[in-house]
Amino acid sequence: xxxxxxxxxxxxxxxxxxxxxxxxxxxxxxxxxxxxxxxxxxxxxxxxxxxxxxxxxxxxxxxxxxxxxxxxxxxxxxxxxxxxxxxxxxxxxxxxxxxxxxxxxxxxxxxxxxx
Numbered sequence: 001x002x003x004x005x006x007x008x009x010x011x012x013x014x015x016x017x018x019x020x021x022x023x024x025x026x027x028x029x030x031x032x033x034x035x036x037x038x039x040x041x042x043x044x045x046x047x048x049x050x051x052x053x054x055x056x057x058x059x060x061x062x063x064x065x066x067x068x069x070x071x072x073x074x075x076x077x078x079x080x081x082x083x084x085x086x087x088x089x090x091x092x093x094x095x096x097x098x099x100x101x102x103x104x105x106x107x108x109x110x111x112x113x114x115x
Contacts, residue, residue, distance in 0.1 A: 001026045001027060001104070002024060002025070002026040002027055002028060002030070002031060002097045002099065002104040003024070003025045003026050003104070004022055004023070004024055004095050004096070004097055004104055004105065004106035005022070005023045005025075005106055005107070006020060006021065006022050006093060006094065006095055006106045006107065006108055006109040007020070007021045007023070007109055008020040008021050008109060009092075009093060009109030009110045009111045009112075010110075010111070010112070011112045011114065012085055012111075012112070012113055012114070013113070013114050014085060014086055014087055014113055014114065014115045015084060015085065016085050016113075017081070017082060017083045017084075017085065018082050018085065018111060019079055019080070019081050019082070020036070020079065020080040020082065020093055020095075020109060020111070021077050021078070021079055022034060022036070022077060022078045022079075022080075022095035022106060023075070023076060023077045024076045024077070024078070024097060025076065027099075028076050030099045030100065030101075031053065031097045031098070031099055032052065032053050032098050032099060032100070033050050033051065033052045033053065033097075033098040034050065034051055034071070034078040034095055034096070034097055034098070035047060035048075035049070035050035035095065035096045035098060036048040036049045036050065036069065036078075036080050036093060036094070036095055036096075037093070037094045037095075037096060038089075038091040038092065038093045038094070038111070039091050039092050039094070039108075040088075040090060040091040041091070043091075045094070046060070047060055048060055048063055048067065048080070048093070049063060049067055049069040049080060050069065051069045051070070051071055051078060055071070057069050057070075062088075063082075063089075066082065066083050066084045066085075067080060067081065067082050067083070068080075068081040068083075069081075078095060080093070082111070085111075085113045086113060087113050087114070087115040088113075089111060089113050090111060090112050090113045091110075091111060092108040092109065092110050092111075093108060093109050093110075093111055094106055094107075094108045
């Protein structure tokens, strides 16, 4: 099993920045990819960004050039650096660990961007 804990959310003004963290524990050697998702009120959860075990990153179009996903292998933590935040970035941000078996989700961290 894998446990994921997100942190770093908060309230920020439009144009500001936040860095989210996703700390992994448990069977972390089996993790192939860590992905970030977000869910705005009344909307479906959507994919934001991801990073593979090999360090390959991927982003949804709406965050390209503003968000950066990275990892610290020593700390078993994946980060999502979010710059130039917009009101539409508001939502609960979740990280998900993709393994050969079932996926694991964290409980999320709230990001609120005020305009």
